[in-house]
Amino acid sequence: MAFMPGQSKTICLGFSDELYYQEGVDDTAKFRQYLDSAYEQYPELFPMAFGGGYTLHSFIHSKKQAIRTRRVKLVEDEEVYQIRPSFLMSY
Numbered sequence: 034m035a036f037m038p039g040q041s042k043t044i045c046l047g048f049s050d051e052l053y054y055q056e057g058v059d060d061t062a063k064f065r066q067y068l069d070s071a072y073e074q075y076p077e078l079f080p081m082a083f084g085g086g087y088t089l090h091s092f093i094h095s096k097k098q099a100i101r102t103r104r105v106k107l108v109e110d111e112e113v114y115q116i117r118p119s120f121l122m123s124y
Contacts, residue, residue: 085109
C-alpha cells in the first residue's frame with residue numbers, strides 16, 4: 034500500500050494493550066525501537082519516505098479518548114504523521 038496525496042496522515046500500528054502503548058509513548062527510546070521494529074516487519078503500513086529516517090515530532094492529547102498519541106516527522110519530505118494504536122478508533 035503506497036500513501037497517495039490526500040490520504041490520511043495517520044499510521045495505525047498494533048500494540049499489545051493500552052498500558053504498553055502509554056509506557057512507550059512516554060519513553061522515547063522504547064517508542065523509537067518499537068517503530069523501527071514495526072517498520073522492518075510491516076513496511077507496507079508506513080509511507081515510502083519513512084525509510085529515509087524520521088524524528089519524534091510532538092504529542093497530541095485527545096480529551097475525548099483520554100490518551101496521548103505521538104507524531105513523527107519524516108526527514109525526506111518533512112511530512113508529519115500521527116502514530117495511532119490499533120485499539121484506538123479513528124474519528
